[in-house]
Amino acid sequence: MRTIRIGSGAGYSGDRIEPAIELAESGNLDYLVFECLAERTIALAQQDRLKDPQGGFDPLLADRMKAVLSICRKNGVKIITNMGAANPVAAAQATRDIARALGLPGLKVAAVTGDDVLEQARASDVALDEGGSVKALGNRVISANAYTGAAPIAEALAGGADVVITGRAADPALFLGPLVHEFGWAMDDWDLLGKGTMVGHLLECAGQITGGYFADPGVKDVQGLARLGFPIGEVREDGGLVVTKVAGSGGQITRATVIEQLLYEIHDPTRYYQPDVVADFSQVRVEEVGPDRIHVTGGSGTPKTGLLKTSVGYLDSYIGEGEISYAGANAVARGRLALEIVRERLTLTGVKMTESRFDLIGVNALHGDALAEGRDPYEVRIRVAGRTDSLAEAVKIGNEVETLYTNGPAGGGGAWKSAREIVGVASALLPETVVTSSVTFMEA
């Protein structure tokens, strides 16, 4: 039975570069996938594109392509990525230009478009999961991108693409696309589409299945995290999967790392909603078949809903923040006094906040006071954060923390402040008929 080897070269936009080089060189891969889009990324990218019509794609695209294009060409590895973000065509052009500069004539790059549904979302005035509607957000809306599926990626590969660049494709679809193309899986074979979705789900966060986001010294030890290897999925034509990595790379793949990742960002395990299928992970079995080789079976699926999750980006608010640290005896008491001073100052000076937080980092910033159980640390850092309607108001929050230097409790050090605009993301469900995908080819 045929097997395809897919490597996962990035788990998020800013991820390490060298593990992908290692995969391209030594992974004996057929495909190398870079998953680089988070919920908000595409809305921010849309703002970049408004400023620069040739911008709006992933800022690390050039670095990643320069690192792997020549190796992938030499080893016959095709690349699939959502680094196109808000502008897949410009990203494909940039990749083509890099291929030319590297001396890779004939390299074929495909851009998949159609996920930008801003006009359709405005026209349909769709309701948002968080309440309200696109219409109610009015001109604060800056983007609407539907999560698209595997079919246009498979189409690009069938057209001979060496590199496929998408926008807001669903993360697992980046992996399902090549499986559909290679094995000719039917787009209504829900069982196989569910299995392929499980492959994508397990691999898409790269190092999170090879021992990253897992280590806990003395409890769950992992060796070699500074040179963590990224995963390879060996996928059989029947959807069977072995997860492995390049021999000698850092990290580990065990039953435990695989199960943690299987449930990562999953709600009901019988209903993992994707554009092409509703995947079911509830009957998955995980078995070690060798060192760093885990056999995963039992994924399945049921028919797709015909609705696509759509991320709507909008100008939300501003956040101002400030921090300063205290140490030694009574550090927590001085930190609490500092928080009370800032709270009173923000009231006295009339800073308009719609929401605020006053945290003691080291005590209660992550989970509140109850879980801290009164354990006092040697050092503590206060943090004040507030939401405002303008940048000018947000700036005042950090300033009131900074002035503790000369006006606050004894020994405050290391003040830091920031104020920034917040692009919010709301979710909606749109009928899949609003998306018309198309594939644009170009050659180096």
Place this chain on the structure above:
Amino acid sequence: MKLREIAHSRSGDKGDTSNISVIAFDVGDFGFLAEHVTADHVAQHFGDTITGTVTRYELPALGALNFVLTGALGGGVVRSLALDTHGKSFSSALLEFELPAKGASSGSP
């Protein structure tokens, strides 16, 4: 006994919802976990940190529970005022959950 002595955990985010898996080191402990770590327990453990509901899903073959907490991320990861906007550290918080000593119930040998 703390939950961390018999299980490991990972948390993930989608919008304002967090999910926290609880996975037994020994799959034989699943029954004990299922008996002693309920959705209500998790809701009480997190207290005011979450404003929504807790739902539990069971994966006995993997020795795992999956908890889904709504209203958990300060209005959503992209606009939250929290230090840990993703709730990545929630797994560590849940592992501090106090369990009865094993053998004190019928759930485990």
